Amino acid sequence: MAICYQSPIKPISITPSTNLSTPRTLRCNLSFPSKTLTTEPEPVFTSVKSFAPATVANLGPGFDFLGCAVDGVGDYVTLRIDPQVHPGEISISDISGVGNSAKKLSKNPLWNCAGIAAIEVMKMLGIRSVGLSLSLEKGLPLGSGLGSSAASAAAAAVAVNEIFGGKLGVSELVLAGLESEAKVSGYHADNIAPAIMGGFVLIRSYDPLEFIQLKFPMEKELFFVLVNPEFEAPTKKMRAVLPSEIGMSHHVWNCSQAGALVASVLQGDLRGLGKALSSDKIVEPRRAPLIPGMEGVKRAAIDAGAFGCTISGAGPTAVAVTDHEERGKEIGEKMVEAFLQEGNLKASAMIKRLDRVGARVVSSIPR
Amino acid sequence: MAICYQSPIKPISITPSTNLSTPRTLRCNLSFPSKTLTTEPEPVFTSVKSFAPATVANLGPGFDFLGCAVDGVGDYVTLRIDPQVHPGEISISDISGVGNSAKKLSKNPLWNCAGIAAIEVMKMLGIRSVGLSLSLEKGLPLGSGLGSSAASAAAAAVAVNEIFGGKLGVSELVLAGLESEAKVSGYHADNIAPAIMGGFVLIRSYDPLEFIQLKFPMEKELFFVLVNPEFEAPTKKMRAVLPSEIGMSHHVWNCSQAGALVASVLQGDLRGLGKALSSDKIVEPRRAPLIPGMEGVKRAAIDAGAFGCTISGAGPTAVAVTDHEERGKEIGEKMVEAFLQEGNLKASAMIKRLDRVGARVVSSIPR
Structure with missing residues (x-):
């Protein structure tokens, strides 16, 4: 099923200063942009496969504001430029993976956490000329408390961003994922932020969305x-x-x-x-x-x-x-x-x- | 006025591993000692003058568990070995300083925060053979919210420990100061711990007393x-x-x-x-x-x-x-x-x- 979204007449804006490798405190407020995407970006890949890890939210006293990512288990998204899909639209072609994920999850992008996040990123980038198809491979069971929906959303957000040259920063990707979380599991970022950023992330506020990456020392095992x-x-x-x-x-x-x-x-x-x-x-x-x-x-x-x-x-x-x-x-x-x-x-x-x-x-x- | 305390028949114990310069997480539980002071320490100084800084507790959302020390303002204690004072006792000879501190504070060591902390340290060290006199110079007004009582207690605790060769570690000094705080302003360590240790200190628990020193980077000004x-x-x-x-x-x-x-x-x-x-x-x-x-x-x-x-x-x-x-x-x-x-x-x-x-x-x- 392909879903069209309304391309914004006035392209939305991004903050280009965010950096995927060394974020600390990130503030995301799309209503106060520092740079405007004036033209729709060209795709730089025909296909991108992405992975996003499972996450542990709450962490005891960190209830509702702290989460961290765990390696080696998570969801995969394969995204393709698809001439069969109407330009500016996205289609979910396949869902596979552990348990009964494939049966339980909708292929309607508007009702699927990967689909919603992908659409949000397409909106942010102002994609009007290219159609995409998305395949989701669940490595996480649903409803396990391991951030299953966030992993799908994070993988989709990163894949869409990457296929168009990685124009968006961490904050925007978290915001896109948060839109997805809001629709499927509640307006909380303590899974989606670590799913996108890795490590431990503290959600400081929602209005504007602000989070702090907490670096666990590299030399220590956890x-x-x-x-x-x-x-x-x-x-x-x-x-x-x-x-x-x-x-x-x-x-x-x-x-x-x-x-x-x-x-x-x-x-x-x-x-x-x-x-x-x-x-x-x-x-x-x-x-x-x-x-x-x-x-x-x-x-x-x-x-x-x-x-x-x-x-x-x-x-x-x-x-x-x-x-x-x-x-x-x-x-x-x-x-x-x-x-x-x-x-x-x-x-x-x-x-x-x-x-x-x-x-x-x-x-x-x-x- | 000189006050006698009952020297413990069995000398109490200390944990020698604590280090004044690089503490991180410190746990203090005198009921599980790792080493016993078998003999009463000899004084190594005839006189010691000490300073303890003002402290800011609470720090907004750190209510009741976080505090920090501020430099250049605080209380001074001058401690002397005094043959006029009965061995094992302490006397407060003088109180001076800002505002009406001298008038308001008692010279009875049992009712004075510096006196109580000094007595606690004497108990911990098992001092029976030496009499001390203490002079307190208040640099902090009373009841200002700047840890006035903690500064007096911290300065006194450090002075008594030092005059006998610095046998006690940070944890014991905080415990001694906490006894003083408990009697004059409530059982809370968010002033006394930073007054003794400097920097920011998080009080993690009281039973046993545990605190974490939070190092603000040396290269930054605050x-x-x-x-x-x-x-x-x-x-x-x-x-x-x-x-x-x-x-x-x-x-x-x-x-x-x-x-x-x-x-x-x-x-x-x-x-x-x-x-x-x-x-x-x-x-x-x-x-x-x-x-x-x-x-x-x-x-x-x-x-x-x-x-x-x-x-x-x-x-x-x-x-x-x-x-x-x-x-x-x-x-x-x-x-x-x-x-x-x-x-x-x-x-x-x-x-x-x-x-x-x-x-x-x-x-x-x-x-």
Whole structure:
């Protein structure tokens, strides 16, 4: 199915100063552009394949404003210039991948997170003369708490940008992805920003959108143990169970732990990071009881030597951190066991490094 | 007046591994010692003079867990071995300094913040054979929101430790100071920790006491504009006005700003630091109306080019940040004007650098 969008009469603007390799604090406010794209960019590739990683949002006390990317698992988008598609339009030709993603996801670009992000980027670039077709390969199960929708959106945004010469910066790509997230899972950037930028990203504000990249020291290792049970976390319940009011002492506690988490990331203090991850007194205590076995899984992770453990995103995946891959495997086994014994749930474990790159092009064919 | 304390029959223990120059995350739990002081240390000086800096606690969204030290203003303690004082006891011989400090402060060491901290350090060291006399020179007005009690306690703790050869580490000195704070202004370490350690310090937990030193990059300048009005902030009201419950959206906002504040400190991003400082939606909006003119003072600071402005501690001092001393002076003038015009309060401004050292010995006379 091909979807047309209304090309803006007045081309929209971008901030060219953003840099994919060394961002720190980024502010994105498209209503105050510093440069205007005066002409529609020409495609520089006939085909681009991109990858965007899974992401772990919330991270305990970082609820709703902190997320990070994990390497080696995520979604792929292959984008082609397609003369069969009406100029200025995009078509989703194929969806494949893990679980029942292909069945569950719509091929209507307006209802597909990759499609929405791709359309947003086309709008930003003012594409009117070229038609595109998009193929989505899901490496992430839906509703796992690993940023599945954000990975699709990030991969699509990067692919569209790249095929037209990479005119947009990180901030614009995050904004495009955020439009997609808003339509499919809520207006939050704590998955899409790290999916695009890699590493840890703190969302500072939404109006204007501002985020801070938190660099975990290059010389330090950080592994995530991701244990995904066969269980559908009841998303609505996961939101509904959150308290509307928080006592001052818990507020101060979680704030200080959020600060400690940020400091631990920047200082490369894995033990401190793990401790902060485990310290949430507001969200995790309400959500964990909704995921059978989660409390036992957390105990099992810590007992097996993890520095910390919490729920990834809104769950049901449990995430633990360690500095050794082998120890990560042992921790993962214990967590899988605990899901079975205490929650009667089958689960599988992955041990993944911190992704420091974010969404990227994996191959391309020049015109 | 000399006060005796009961020397512990079994000498208490210290952790010798802490280091005054490069601490990061420090954990202090005297009930699990790693080394025992088996003998009472001999004094190595007949006299020690120490200084401890003023501190700015809260820092907006860092309410109750973050503080920093400001250089060039603080309290002095002169400590002498005094044969006139009974061995194992301490006497406060003199209190002098700004305002009516000398009149208001007790010379009974048990009721004086410097005295309490000094006694705690003597206890920790197991001093039974030497009597001390202490002279306190206040450079900070009482009740200004600049950590006056913490500065006295920090200077006293460091002086007592130094006169006996500096056997205690940072963590023990903070604990000693915290005992003093608990008795005179509440069990909080966000003034005493930076007063002893310098720089920015995040209090991570109290049981056990853990804090993280946040290093602001050496190559960056950071000036505090401290504007102290002639007004006694009603301390009880300042606490009473705080909400007991906080809405989830404000909680997430303040948490993210606390994270941004920590990141800005560690990344040396002064603009980001100032923005975070100004961003508190929970405490400052309740407290500012109790300090006549404070809201106008904040506006004046920002209009004059400050990166951010908030209430220092529980007030009434207003604190703004900038990277130029001269601009700091201009900002200070505007803030003083605003206190007069909008609050009908006389005020005075100081422009001070970040203190990166903390409490220190300024002179000593060897035995």
